[in-house]
Amino acid sequence: MHELAVTESILKIATEYASRAEAKQVTHLYLVIGQLSSIVDDSVRFYWDIISHGTLCEGAQLHFERIPARLTCQDCGTTYTLVDELTLCPHCQSDRVRVVAGEEFRLDSIDIGN
Amino acid sequence: MTTQRVPVVEKILSANDQLADQNRRRLDEAGVFALNIMASPGAGKTSLILKTIEKIAPFHRLAVIEGDTAPVTIDADKITAAGVPAVQINTGGDCHLDAVMVSNALSNLPLNEIALLIIENVGNLICPAAFRLGAHANVVIASVPEGDDKPYKYPNIYRGIDALILNKIDLLPYVQFNPDYFRQGVKILNPQAAFFSLSCKTDEGVGEWIDWLSARIKRAR
Numbered sequence: 001m002h003e004l005a006v007t008e009s010i011l012k013i014a015t016e017y018a019s020r021a022e023a024k025q026v027t028h029l030y031l032v033i034g035q036l037s038s039i040v041d042d043s044v045r046f047y048w049d050i051i052s053h054g055t056l057c058e059g060a061q062l063h064f065e066r067i068p069a070r071l072t073c074q075d076c077g078t079t080y081t082l083v084d085e086l087t088l089c090p091h092c093q094s095d096r097v098r099v100v101a102g103e104e105f106r107l108d109s110i111d112i113g114n
Numbered sequence: 115m116t117t118q119r120v121p122v123v124e125k126i127l128s129a130n131d132q133l134a135d136q137n138r139r140r141l142d143e144a145g146v147f148a149l150n151i152m153a154s155p156g157a158g159k160t161s162l163i164l165k166t167i168e169k170i171a172p173f174h175r176l177a178v179i180e181g182d183t184a185p186v187t188i189d190a191d192k193i194t195a196a197g198v199p200a201v202q203i204n205t206g207g208d209c210h211l212d213a214v215m216v217s218n219a220l221s222n223l224p225l226n227e228i229a230l231l232i233i234e235n236v237g238n239l240i241c242p243a244a245f246r247l248g249a250h251a252n253v254v255i256a257s258v259p260e261g262d263d264k265p266y267k268y269p270n271i272y273r274g275i276d277a278l279i280l281n282k283i284d285l286l287p288y289v290q291f292n293p294d295y296f297r298q299g300v301k302i303l304n305p306q307a308a309f310f311s312l313s314c315k316t317d318e319g320v321g322e323w324i325d326w327l328s329a330r331i332k333r334a335r
Contacts, residue, residue, distance in 0.1 A: 002210055002241035009126050017122050027117060031126075038240045038270050069269075071302070086266050086302050095301050103273065105244070107122045113115040 003043035004051075010044070010062075011051055014110050018056050023112035026057040034104040035069040035082065060110075069102030130245055133213035137220060137248025144225035147334035148233060149327075150211075150249035152271060154264075155237030157257040158281040160189045161314040163232055167196050169324045174331055176230035179203060179219045181211040183236055199223060210241035213248060229331050239264065243271040251276040251330065258282045262292045265299030272300055277308040279323060284313040 010029065018026045033039055041064050052058050069082040073089035074096040080089070082102070088095050125131065141148050153159045163178060170176060177199045180190045185204045193200040201219045203211060216233060223231070233249055235242040252275045256264055259282060265272050272278070278300055280293070293311070300307065308326055312319030 002208075002244060005208070005210075005212065006126055006244070009129060012129065013122060013124050013126070017120055021118070021120050023118075023120075024115065036270050036273065038243070038268075086269060086299055088298070088302070095298050096305065097302050098305070099273065099303065105127070106125050109119050109121045109123070111117055111119050113117050 003040060004047050006039060007044050007047035007051060010048070010107055011055065011057055013107050014057050014060070015055060017110060018112050021112055021114075023056060023114060025113040026060040026110050027113055028061050028063060028111040029057070030063050030065065030108045030110070032065045032067060032104045032106050032108050034067045034102040036099070036102040037105045039105075065108070067101055067104045070100050071097045072100050073097050127244060127246075130213045133217055134246035134248040137213055137217055138250070140217075140220055140225065141231065141248065141250070142334075144228075145335050146225055146228055146231050147331045148231040148247075148249040148251075150233045150235060150242075150247050150252045151255065152235045152239075152242045152252065152275075153237060153255035153257075154239045154260060157237075157255045157260060158314055159234050159237065159255055160192060162255055162279065162281060163234060164192060164196060165314045165317075165320055166232065166324070166327065167193070167198050169320065170230060170327065170331075171196075171198065173328070174229040175227055176232065177201070177223050177228045179211075179216065179223070179231065179233045181205060181215070181234055181236045183207055183209070189234065199228075205236060209236055209238045210245050211235050211247060212245045216247045229335060230327075239268040239271050243274065246274075250334065253277045253279060255279045255281050256296070258285045258289050258291045261290075262296040263299075265296065265303060269299075269303055272303040272307070275304060275307050277310065277323075277326065278304075280309070280311045282313060282315070283311050283318060284316045 075094040
């Protein structure tokens with residue numbers, strides 16, 4: 001449900017950077033979204049088409065790079081990727097683990113046309 | 115037309131984060147400790163707030179910001195009836211509070227007269243996690259009847275929190291709920307979070323939560 005607010009932020013940031021670069025048009029946006037950030041790509045795309053209409057970003061394509069959640073065990077040092085459910089360290093079964101990736105939530109770059 | 119790649123590398127909700135920082139500064143200047151309370155609908159947010167008012171109000175003045183998706187004042191009315199100033203935010207269907215809404219609400223509260231501000235977020239385990247408000251402590255309330263698998267299904271909300279409250283522990287004898295499995299999920303996601311098991315109905319465990327909160331209110335003064 002919060003994808004509308006998220007999409008509005010993406011549009012605002014992309015428009016700012018594009019205006020600063022004196023772009024006539026934004027053609028592609030490259031987003032980096034971690035598995036632990038609860039965002040549905042399709043919803044963002046749906047809102048994007050509506051709210052980018054009539055802006056510098058109209059018609060620009062969204063590209064999502066999804067980063068899997070990764071955890072490192074504090075006891076044995078094993079780093080592992082979450083497939084589905086949260087799991088203990090697969091090597092030593094410790095619950096002393098730390099999330100090291102999967103929370104990314106950023107706009108990395110845009111392609112513009114001058 | 116020439117095309118060109120422009121690096122951005124900006125957090126998508128950075129505008130909200132900046133305003134949340136401003137909210138934090140306003141609270142700090144007034145010496146107010148603020149809590150952002152998040153939970154699914156029915157976990158007991160309002161019950162815990164009323165219980166907290168009952169225990170804290172004799173020692174500290176406080177106020178409440180009530181986030182609701184619809185223009186109903188059921189929760190705000192209960193708070194006001196307990197003698198505590200409450201500001202209602204109607205999000206107009208939005209699933210979360212954001213820093214702008216809280217900033218507006220702060221302007222309608224006597225910040226210099228209170229020591230504690232409790233912000234009751236919209237009942238939802240997904241969206242509020244993404245929007246920082248500027249509170250000093252983020253708290254999630256889970257409740258026994260919701261089931262012990264919530265950290266596994268909604269991991270994001272457990273990541274940035276300072277305390278987790280497991281409410282309705284008086285129902286443990288009647289409901290399938292494995293406290294160890296639940297705590298393990300929370301620990302994987304957030305080993306630092308303080309953990310409280312309590313029942314707003316029987317008062318069991320409430321004292322430890324109030325002690326934790328009282329220590330933080332005093333530190334903020």
